[in-house]
Amino acid sequence: MADTNEEITLTAEEAASLRQGYRYCPRCRSEMVDRLAYGRLRRVCSDPECRFVQFIDPKVGAAVLALSDDNRVLLVKRNADPARGSWCLPGGFMEVGETPKMTAIRECQEESGYTVEITGLVDVYYYENYRGSGVLIMYKGRVVDGAAQAGDDAEAVAFFSPDELPENIAFQSNLATLAAWREGRI
Numbered sequence: 001m002a003d004t005n006e007e008i009t010l011t012a013e014e015a016a017s018l019r020q021g022y023r024y025c026p027r028c029r030s031e032m033v034d035r036l037a038y039g040r041l042r043r044v045c046s047d048p049e050c051r052f053v054q055f056i057d058p059k060v061g062a063a064v065l066a067l068s069d070d071n072r073v074l075l076v077k078r079n080a081d082p083a084r085g086s087w088c089l090p091g092g093f094m095e096v097g098e099t100p101k102m103t104a105i106r107e108c109q110e111e112s113g114y115t116v117e118i119t120g121l122v123d124v125y126y127y128e129n130y131r132g133s134g135v136l137i138m139y140k141g142r143v144v145d146g147a148a149q150a151g152d153d154a155e156a157v158a159f160f161s162p163d164e165l166p167e168n169i170a171f172q173s174n175l176a177t178l179a180a181w182r183e184g185r186i
């Protein structure tokens, strides 16, 4: 999810400042101000009684290298930014109440129509882009059921053999994972 096609590299502070800092305290409705707190500049409630601090954290997502029994990889073509029009591994952001594995399985189902069984962990990636920073947990999995049905932020679904991958693949994490797979390292 580090954007390869439209990569904008930001420092963590720059990325954080572009994300939604509160104007008013969600706890007491006083104005929020930039103030040094816990070692860096943060949005802090101006009411000294309240002192609510807004922590802008990385988003956590999960994706899956989902393989068919004949060793082809499931990719989805994105119909939304970032990286609209590029192919990527199915994945997305975690929701409250689900584990990272559940996220990967759900996102694969929503985007591709296929049910995947998680078989291992590939790697954990960190990225920064114009939307902020994030951690992506990349799993390996086996396609066990379903049929191609593009949905959510995907407009097409296809399986590719290691030597027939499309040229326009999005995100450094996806490129690194697919390279490792092609080279037989995972």
Ligand SMILES: [Zn+2]
Binding pocket: 025, 026, 027, 028, 029, 030, 045, 046, 047, 050, 051, 052
């Ligand atoms: Zn407050």
